[in-house]
Every structure is written in C-alpha cells, then in structure tokens.
Ligand code: SF4
C-alpha cells in the first residue's frame with residue numbers, strides 16, 4: 001500500500017515550526033556545535049532542507065501553489081530519511097513526519113520527476129541481479145568461512161543482506177562465527193535471498209519494492225524459519241517495518257520475527273552461552289545506526305478517524321523511537337574486558353546519521369560523505385577516540401569511504417567483529 005500524500009495533510013498542516021525536528025532535545029544538548037540532529041539542515045542551512053520546510057513543500061504541492069521544479073526535487077531528496085525529525089516532533093505533537101516525507105517522495109516519483117539517476121541505476125542492478133551492486137547472484141554467499149556449514153533447515157535464518165554479502169563480508173563472517181560459537185543452528189536462503197529493497201521504499205520505487213518484498217516473504221515462509229536474524233539494520237527495517245506496512249499489516253501479523261544480531265546475542269552473552277573473555281584494551285565510541293535505534297520499532301497498522309483537536313479514534317500506537325535497540329549493543333560492549341565505551345554528544349534518539357540512508361549514498365554521494373565526516377569529527381572531538389564501533393554494514397561502508405576520501409586516522413568496526421576478537425580462546429571458528 002503506497003503512502004498517499006493527502007493522508008498526511010493533517011501532519012503537514014499542524015506543524016508549528018518549533019524546530020524540534022532539527023535540534024537535539026535541549027536537555028541533552030551539550031555544545032551548540034553538536035546541537036543539530038538533522039544532517040540536511042546542518043549542511044544546507046536553508047528551511048526547505050529541514051522537515052518543517054519539506055512539510056511546507058508538501059502543502060504547497062497539495063494546494064496547487066507549487067510546481068515540482070529541479071530545486072523542489074533537490075530539497076525532497078537531500079534527506080537521509082534518518083528519522084531524527086520524526087522522533088523530535090513526537091516529543092511535542094505526534095505528527096507522522098517520516099511517513100509524510102516518504103509520501104512526498106512518492107508523489108514526486110509518481111509525477112515523473114524522480115527518483116534521481118543514482119536511484120534508478122541501483123534499482124536496475126536490483127532488477128537484473130537481485131542485489132544493489134549488480135554483482136553475481138551466485139556469489140551472494142561465497143563469503144561463508146570454510147568450516148562453517150549452514151543447516152538445510154533451522155528455526156533461525158541468517159539474512160545476510162547485500163552489503164555483508166558483497167562488500168562488508170567481514171561482518172557476515174563474524175556473524176556466522178558467533179552463531180557457531182554460541183551453538184546456534186542456522187540456515188541461509190542462498191540465491192533465494194534478494195536485496196531487502198529498503199532503498200526502493202525510500203526512493204518511491206514502490207512497484208519493484210513490492211516485487212522484492214513479496215518474493216522475500218515467500219522465501220522466508222518456505223524456509224520454515226521462526227526467526228530471521230540480520231546483521232544490517234536497513235534489512236531489519238525493511239523486513240520488520242516496510243514489508244508489513246506495504247501490505248497493510250502489522251509486524252505482529254508476519255509469520256516470523258525479525259531481529260538484529262545485537263538483540264539476538266545480548267541474552268546469550270548475559271547467560272554465558274557465548275563468552276567474551278579475551279580482553280580488548282580499547283577506548284571506543286558507539287554510533288547508533290538510525291534503522292537499529294529510533295526506526296526499528298514494530299509497525300502497527302492503524303485505521304480510524306481523526307476528530308476534534310486531532311484526537312484519533314481508535315487510539316493509535318505510536319512509534320516514537322524510544323523503544324529501539326539502544327542498550328543491547330552497549331551491554332555487549334560492557335561485557336568485553338578492557339573495552340572502554342565513551343559516548344559522543346549526540347546519542348540514542350538524538351544520534352546524527354552516518355549519511356548513507358534514504359538513497360543518499362546511491363543518489364547524492366557527496367552529501368553522504370559530508371555527513372559521515374561530520375560524525376567522525378564528532379567522535380574524535382566529543383568522545384576523544386579514533387575508534388568507532390557500529391552495528392550496521394551500510395554505515396560502515398559509508399564511513400569507510402569518507403575516511404578514504406579525507407585520509408582521516410579513524411578506525412571503524414562492526415560490533416560483530418569486536419565480539420569475535422573477544423571470544424574466549426578456541427571458540428573462534
Ligand atoms: S518538530 Fe514537528 S511541529 Fe516542530 S517544526 Fe518540526 S515538524 Fe513542525
């Protein structure tokens with residue numbers, strides 16, 4: 001079910017231009033240098049490049065007062081759909097900003113003015129090879145370490161995702177080593193695993209998004225798995241949130257649960273099924289990936305009416321970003337002896353995006369790298385470390401490219417890699 005812009009007129013119209021979608025929550029704001037959580041307004045310093053400005057663009061379009069010019073298209077796509085504005089607005093007004101921004105993109109695409117050339121190229125890759133890079137289908141699982149054999153059928157299905165499968169294979173390899181160390185039987189889909197389609201959802205390429213969603217849902221059902229485990233938060237959001245949303249269902253209606261590696265591993269670390277005993281004397285900071293943190297709450301389908309003062313009947317279960325996966329990765333790192341975690345100024349719901357999401361890495365790469373460099377600078381200047389840990393191969397790819405471009409001395413690790421380094425002697429596969 002594609003998002004319809006007119007269904008979000010209330011959200012666009014009720015904006016009070018308080019700026020809560022742009023600023024870090026004031027009680028958590030340290031220095032003004034790190035006071036803005038929207039990458040788009042941080043870079044362009046012009047209101048159409050903040051959520052409240054885009055709501056005005058949406059209203060102007062619905063009222064026939066604005067046309068979709070090249071500058072309009074630029075303002076709509078120079079945004080990572082990172083969700084920082086959505087959780088900021090829901091501190092005050094419970095407006096559905098993320099869905100409104102996605103519906104606005106959908107309208108631009110439906111009118112033939114988008115998406116951007118990079119988005120079309122990535123979609124072409126997906127359509128011809130079922131991965132976002134256009135790489136060979138047969139090689140999707142060729143990273144599997146020797147000595148690790150997935151089961152033909154298991155309750156747990158490891159969903160690799162395009163980035164771990166093709167460019168960040170160290171994350172996929174670390175993940176299956178951890179599963180083996182914990183004694184967890186797991187299966188994989190092999191060539192039947194297609195790109196999750198998250199880039200398609202966020203760039204309004206809904207027809208192809210629906211095709212990959214339907215294929216992947218059928219393949220997961222046919223596997224008989226009860227739990228789908230992902231290394232990539234973008235895959236997590238696609239499978240857990242976007243697929244049911246597109247089908248007009250709730251996350252709880254799906255016949256399997258979808259979890260991220262950190263959610264799956266944290267209880268195993270706590271109960272001793274996996275032992276992270278090898279000391280890692282490192283000072284690190286942690287980057288909250290948008291799709292693991294504020295964007296990862298389940299989707300709850302709502303249908304009803306809005307009455308006086310905007311009151312909803314029946315009441316809606318909101319996704320306000322507070323119940324995302326924040327603590328699990330921190331608990332895992334806390335269990336590694338010698339590892340010191342120092343927080344950056346913008347953390348959890350207020351974290352600054354890595355820059356890759358919302359099709360920005362594919363369509364506007366210069367902005368993606370600028371955003372990543374801002375975050376790397378924040379890590380050095382506010383946490384005082386040159387080691388960044390994250391739990392997202394998509395973020396890692398973008399940070400790695402930014403480091404290559406700037407020549408920065410930062411090191412970036414996926415949390416799965418750190419966990420493998422900290423495994424008790426003899427446990428690593
Ligand atoms: S936080 Fe919400 S109400 Fe405030 S300016 Fe942003 S979109 Fe408008």
Ligand code: SF4
Nearest residue numbers: 038079080081082085
């Ligand atoms: S989704 Fe992120 S980049 Fe886009 S307007 Fe909201 S805060 Fe800014």
